[in-house]
Amino acid sequence: MKRFLAAALATSICVTAFAGCGNNNNGSSAASASKNESSAVSTSSTASAATGETDFSTQDPYTVKLLIPGDAKTEDCKEVSEAASKILQEKYNTTLDITRVGFGSYPDQVNLMLSSGEKLDVLYNNRDIFVSAVNNGQIVPMEEYLSEYGPDLLTEIPEERWACTSLNGKKYAVPANKEIAVSWGFACVKEMADATGVDYSNIKTEDDLLPLLEAAKEKFPDVWPVVASYGGMSIMNTADDLGADIGSLEDCTNPDDTTVVNFFATDTYKDIVERRYAWTQKGLIIPDASSTSEDSSAQIAAGKGFGMFTNTKPGIEGELEKKTTKEMLVFTLTPVYTSTTRLDILWYIAHNSEKPERAVQVLNEIYTNPELENICINGIEGKHFEIKDESKGIVGYPEGVDGTNTGYPSYPWAWPNEMISYTWEGDPEDIWQQTSDWNDSAVISPAMGFSWDNSSVLNQVTACKNVKSKYENALGTGSIDPATALPAFLQELEDAGVNDIIQEKQKQLDAWLASNS
Structure with a gap:
């Protein structure tokens, strides 16, 4: 599998540099692929650009606490943290402590940890906290640490993307390497949609959904045609x-x-x-939808809902199928576009980190090391996932495990670099190339950057x-x-x-x- 991981990383270097803000990062791809392929083959070898002549394994021991959303069992997070730490301890004398918090309570938990001074080093958050977190001093600039502790981040992330996560000339966040374009749409259970008998082939706008929703209500009176997610719904615009x-x-x-x-x-x-x-x-939308405390996918999985508003992207059907355990039909209702905000998943260094340089170092390793990234994303092989096709790097759930009962659900998009991770069965085998093409196809906002x-x-x-x-x-x-x-x-x-x-x-x-x- 390490042979596959090395090839996956080398390939990802060629397909991930859209334009965050418009242009490919040409010129560095071949060198990056070469150096990162060698780093992926053995976790005991030194990541070439990240270490230079320094042996970082002799650093003082340190634990990096990482906060990310998504329900998971505490014991499973501990097991995943231990597996990830084996790589980081050997290379950096660093232990990783992964803490996951449910999506509904995550914003409050972030605010609590940032304001309380509780130990926290690196965290996921959305774009919407960026400016306020900078101006309130809740996150620290990475500028002084990147050249020594995060040089791969400097190399692999196009300057145009850095511009989208910088303020007053300082880099404050690592943008996740994922789809950075978006369109908005509606997802529903395909079997139920087919059972309505409605011809849904020409649904192009939110208005067009009405006949399908009315038919679903009539056919399945005990199921809400549209459910909300934690009290909200995406706005099609x-x-x-x-x-x-x-x-x-x-x-x-x-x-x-x-x-x-x-x-x-x-x-x-x-x-x-x-x-x-x-x-x-x-009666087409669940009553008091703004008070819903559940994820929409969980409601659909439980048979309470028929459909939900969602973002769309390559592989969205497979992603939703993992969460709902049902085959999903997705309608795209807006054009594909990108803007500064579409670099929406950002990784920050908390102001209460005792050693920000070690947090940057861990981010650098997760971003470039497929073995480490796959542990963080997918968990423990044999427990949370299993290899379905080693040559193609395709994984799936072990027997008896699915998106509703796993102790460590997989959310590739939430981590720093999903483009070097395994492909889940049900997704296209070339999902990362499709993602790159999707990014390239987007209409670019005149205010991008x-x-x-x-x-x-x-x-x-x-x-x-x-x-x-x-x-x-x-x-x-x-x-x-x-x-x-x-x-x-x-x-x-x-x-x-x-x-x-x-x-x-x-x-x-x-x-x-x-x-x-």
């Missing part, structure tokens, strides 16, 4: 939120419009929330965030009537200073566009 906070390009597939607007005040948003409220009144700095309007940002938390999920899931709630939402945003944020974001965007023209 092509807006670019320009990095974080309120203030968006309404349609970033239009290169000629760089006007920053309050997306919640647009007709696009109004149409979506009115439609979803109407569907709730018809722009990083928003909210430091001058932090009070308004905080106030508007509180207003959003009051209304956004309730409106987006059809749980409250937009006829009264939407005007109240917009007024409270104005009172909280939304126009100040939009004005400042427009000013910064205009300056960035001028300097990049």
